[in-house]
Every structure is written in C-alpha cells, then in structure tokens.
Amino acid sequence: MNIVITNSADKPIYDQIYDRLKELIMTGEIEPDLPLPSIRGLAKDLRISVVTTKRAYDELEKDGFIYTIPGKGSFVAKQDSSLLKEQYLRDIEGHYAEILRLAALGGISDEELDHTFKTIKEMI
Secondary structure, three states: OOOOOOOOOOHHHHHHHHHHHHHHHHOOOOOOOEEEEOOOHHHHOOOOOHHHHHHHHHHHEEEEEEEEOOEEEEEEOOOHHHHHHHHHHHHHHHHHHHHHHHHHHOOOHHHHHHHHHHHHHHHH
C-alpha cells in the first residue's frame, strides 16, 4: 500500500491519509475485509504522530470505509454500490463548488464553463 504525504500540501496530514486510503478502497485496490496497517505501524512508517493516523482512521470508520475490531485492528469495509455512488457524487459536488468559485474569480461565464466541460469530456 503506497501512501505519500507532504508537509507542503494545503491539506492536513490526516486528510491526505484519509483521501489516499479512501481512493484505494473506492477503486478496489484494497479489497473488503483486508486488514489495514496498524495505527502505530502506519504512523511509524510515515514518521508522523499516532494521533494524526488515528484521526484519519476514525474519519474513515465514521464514513463507513473501514471497521475496527478491538484487539485485532482495522479492516476495509464492504462497499455498497449505492453508497459508493453517493460518495462520488459528494466528491463531484465539492469539485464543482471549487470550479464555480474559480470561475467567479476569473470572470468566466457559464457558457465558457460549458464549452470547457464539453471539450474535456470529448478528450476523455
């Protein structure tokens, strides 16, 4: 499992861990019921605080991506396809909000945004 964090990123370290593990889970790179590294082990590997790693794991558990068995560790939760779709929609909404914010700052019209979106969609 490859998790890279950076101190120069705009996001806090626990968010970087959360985002990377969520991505690995949502794409199926980490299969359901597989164990995650221990909180202490991951903290040691990343050279960060155990508290930071625990916060990322707590957020992942709260959002249904992992589950914890006391004394055994944390594991990847089975993902319901409708819940995954909902999560993708929430992520998309966040990206759209940022796009609209940037467009407003740059004076970009709705028509220009629509054209840009169509152009990018054709390229993919």
